[in-house]
Amino acid sequence: MSANPKKLAKTLGKRGPHRVLRGDLALAGQPGVVYTPESGYNLPAVAFGHDWMTSVARYSKTFEHLASWGIVVAAPDSERGLVPSHRGLAADLRATLDICVGVRLGPGNISVQPSKVAFAGHGMGASAAVLAARSRDVGAVAALFPARTAPPAESVAAQLDAPGLVVSGMGEDAGDSEPRAIARAWHGDVVLRQVDGGTSSQFVEGLRVVSALGVPGKDRAVQRTTRALLTGFLLYHLAGDNAYEPFADDSELPGTTVVDPDAEQDSGSTDAKSLLAHSSQLLGRK
Secondary structure (H helix, E strand, O other), X not given: OOOOHHHHHHHHOOOOOOOEEEEEHHHHOXXXXXXXXXXXXXXXXXXXEOOOOOOXXXXXXXXXXXXXXXXXXXXXXXXXXXXXXXXXXXXXHHXXXXXXXXXXXXXXXXXXXEEEEXXXXXXXXXXXXXXXXXXXXXXXXXXXXXXXXXXXXXXXXOOOOOOEXXXXXXXXXXXXOHHHHHHHHOOOOEEEEEEOOOOHHHHOOOOOXXXXXXXXXXXXHHHHHHHHHHHHHHHHHXXXXXXXXXXXOOXXXXXXXXXXXXXXOOHHHOOHHHHHHHHHHHOOOO
């Protein structure tokens, strides 16, 4: 009997059983960070792209979380300027994944299986992850709250056979928004999930103005839910653990809603905060 999806989601919202090591990608010629389980051979790995003008340090708990579940995660800390190159970040994601596969990590007792790799990212980095997958075969791609890039990520998604997970926030899956457009265009299997009550900015770790005013708990809930979605999706597609199949299909999971990207939506449901956040991403187009 398969495990209850709600129980799986609750479990994956917590840290896994592995101790975590942190390393510096700059030692291999790429500015950034790498997090790994303490040991293991032929591990799955994911290269993670950051949002616009956001340091990879703002995702440290997410990286620790993935590594605690046995997944190597590496993140380039490049293209952080006001007008970044989206193609440049995609190229750095590919280079980062090559480092994970080609270099023995940690004290020499950690290696990555070349067939168990993925791209993922948040905001600008989510769409850059899609762009990166055009030029490299991967086992999965996860786009968390994707933002507009040049070229558009949806034009590349139409060419991808790798299974995809697209995560949106409240009001971010309406009309022709980026999450919906990417999911609609995806050539292979894809799931579009909305994090109920969440927004893209809440996934970033660290003190925000709203949190400072006394409501930080909502951020933690969004981070916990999104981490569970990403972890389960990667464990299913990269580690081959069928117990996590509900994270790769349209199963009901707590705190989320599966969205049909082809269904008609009222674009007027996008709230002002989502529009403002989306508009800020356009400054990063190049």
